[in-house]
Amino acid sequence: MLILSIDTSAIASAALLRTVPASDGVKASAAVVGSFATVDTRSHAEVLVPGIQSLFGDAAVEGPALDAIVVGVGPGPFTGLRSGIAAARMLSFVWNVPLHGVMSLDALAWDVSHNGYRAQDQDQDPTTGPPPPDRNPAGGDFLVATDARRKEVYWARYSQDGTLLAVPHVGPAAELPALPAFGAGAGLYREDLLARGCTVPDAFADAQPTAASLGLSAAVGLVDGGRLLASSPLYLRESDAKVPGPRKRAL
Structure with missing residues (x-):
């Protein structure tokens, strides 16, 4: 295929x-x-x-x-x-x-759960080397986040194997759950996430x-014949563009 x-x-x-x-x-x-x-x-x-x-x-x-x-x-x-x-x-x-x-966001979750990352961002025994490629560096549930602009992020929560656990959200990084966070959105608002109790591995701080x-x-x-989504866009925000209202009468 x-x-x-x-x-x-x-x-x-x-x-x-x-x-x-x-x-x-x-x-x-x-x-x-x-x-x-x-x-x-x-x-x-x-x-x-x-x-x-x-x-x-x-x-x-x-x-x-x-x-x-x-x-x-x-x-x-x-x-x-x-x-x-x-x-x-x-x-x-x-x-x-x-x-x-x-x-x-599933693309980032795939990278985290299947590709692993260079382990310099976490304490490890130098004799054992980095974790194997199929090991999720989060070790459990984790977040992926991209830049939504307006000082917000698009984010979603995933299980250790990369399974989506809830619908995606948009909002301030300071409101995310205290879990490991991966992606360019996490890197952009690292300080807010660290204050929240999240960890932000450097190897994924710029990932898109x-x-x-x-x-x-x-x-x-x-x-395997599974069903995926339709091609309808998932915006999460209302459009800034508005349909003009009726024109006001001059008289």
């Missing part, structure tokens, strides 16, 4: 992933074939489509050969999030490929959701 993954909830990113179904007692897995990501959080519309196009440079990998497209549905800012979802919907329609939504991790978090479920 070949999957195109797109996320613009923070940075603009895209990835191609190939899945391997379970067989002979070996669990289903997925690998990233190619990926693209920016560091700019404000240039999604300009860079996303060229970035996606760069993934299909190999003539043997064509759009119509895709089995699925997954897109991060947020939470995230209105303009950036719309860029990714609109591109995913357009490609799904043109290529006639099924489209699935994934909550963007990426399409590669988003695709990996969704791939195994797709292989």
